[in-house]
Amino acid sequence: xxxxxxxxxGAWNVVKQGIHGLTVVPEAxxxxxxxxxxxxxxxxxxxxxxxxxVAAQDMVPANQVAFSGETTTPQTTHTARITxxxxxxxxxxxxxxxxxxxxxxxxxxxxxxxxxxxxxxxVCLAKILSVEVLxxxxxxxxxxxxxxxxxxxxxxxxxxALIPTKQADVDSIDNGEFVxxxxxxxxxxxxxxxxxxxxxxLHWKGSFPGLPLKGRQxxxxxxxxxxxxxxxxxxxxxxxxxxxxxxxxxxxxxxxLILSTGLLVPSVEARLVFETIVSNPSGIxxxxxxxxxxxxxxxxx
Numbered sequence: 264x265x266x267x268x269x270x271x272x273g274a275w276n277v278v279k280q281g282i283h284g285l286t287v288v289p290e291a292x293x294x295x296x297x298x299x300x301x302x303x304x305x306x307x308x309x310x311x312x313x314x315x316x317v318a319a320q321d322m323v324p325a326n327q328v329a330f331s332g333e334t335t336t337p338q339t340t341h342t343a344r345i346t347x348x349x350x351x352x353x354x355x356x357x358x359x360x361x362x363x364x365x366x367x368x369x370x371x372x373x374x375x376x377x378x379x380x381x382x383x384x385x386v387c388l389a390k391i392l393s394v395e396v397l398x399x400x401x402x403x404x405x406x407x408x409x410x411x412x413x414x415x416x417x418x419x420x421x422x423x424a425l426i427p428t429k430q431a432d433v434d435s436i437d438n439g440e441f442v443x444x445x446x447x448x449x450x451x452x453x454x455x456x457x458x459x460x461x462x463x464x465l466h467w468k469g470s471f472p473g474l475p476l477k478g479r480q481x482x483x484x485x486x487x488x489x490x491x492x493x494x495x496x497x498x499x500x501x502x503x504x505x506x507x508x509x510x511x512x513x514x515x516x517x518x519x520l521i522l523s524t525g526l527l528v529p530s531v532e533a534r535l536v537f538e539t540i541v542s543n544p545s546g547i548x549x550x551x552x553x554x555x556x557x558x559x560x561x562x563x564x
Contacts, residue, residue, distance in 0.1 A: 381547035417457030422485025
């Protein structure tokens with residue numbers, strides 16, 4: 264790609280804004296954008312679904328999936344990552360990078376480009392390897408307990424549940440014993456960048472009351488408090504952790520993640536791993552500007 268010639272005789276103020284070296288790297292549900300501008304800018308980015316593969320038809324409000332500002336400080340070197348995009352889909356990206364050092368309406372100010380891009384797909388298997396009771400809260404042993412597990416979305420403000428809640432009730436369990444009914448794997452399709460596994464243990468002060476659990480189920484959104492509590496019927500404690508998932512293509516298995524309620528009562532500890540597969544079903548590739556003779560390139564405006 265050729266360089267844009269800049270007059271050298273004190274003529275900076277006649278140079279129009281330009282966008283150079285645009286590179287767009289696809290990830291699982293995200294894209295990373297890098298480029299430079301001739302003049303300082305605060306770029307904004309718009310993303311649409313690429314359905315007809317014709318920009319004029321696709322870049323309409325009904326297909327828009329993201330709009331993002333890059334920075335509050337005008338710069339000439341730019342990097343941005345746009346997340347929470349639909350996974351495994353072809354997309355269009357438009358970059359608008361108006362020059363900030365000239366007044367509005369000035370012909371040197373505007374610069375825009377658009378290009379094809381898209382995202383990868385990420386599938387995650389959350390695996391519970393073991394759950395151990397360290398202190399049930401029942402000094403006499405033979406505790407009646409309820410265990411619950413959920414994985415929440417760590418990227419959204421709602422923190423919505425990503426799997427059906429796993430529950431296991433045990434009529435009698437002693438300290439140091441494992442809860443076999445909680446071992447299993449849980450598939451998360453289109454998994455977000457960050458997931459939040461949550462485990463709660465509840466000790467019934469009497470015998471297990473049976474179903475329904477009188478409102479004891481954990482919620483469909485991430486709890487705001489992971490401490491402990493008690494009432495006349497039971498005492499409970501919860502714990503969580505945040506796990507960042509891979510974004511690039513391939514299959515990976517995380518190291519063991521320990522969830523523990525620590526010294527809270529009931530005290531439990533779980534070992535988890537996350538198996539993640541990132542694939543590219545839509546054949547999306549990294550966008551780089553085509554090599555053209557001196558004079559730059561134009562993708563769109």
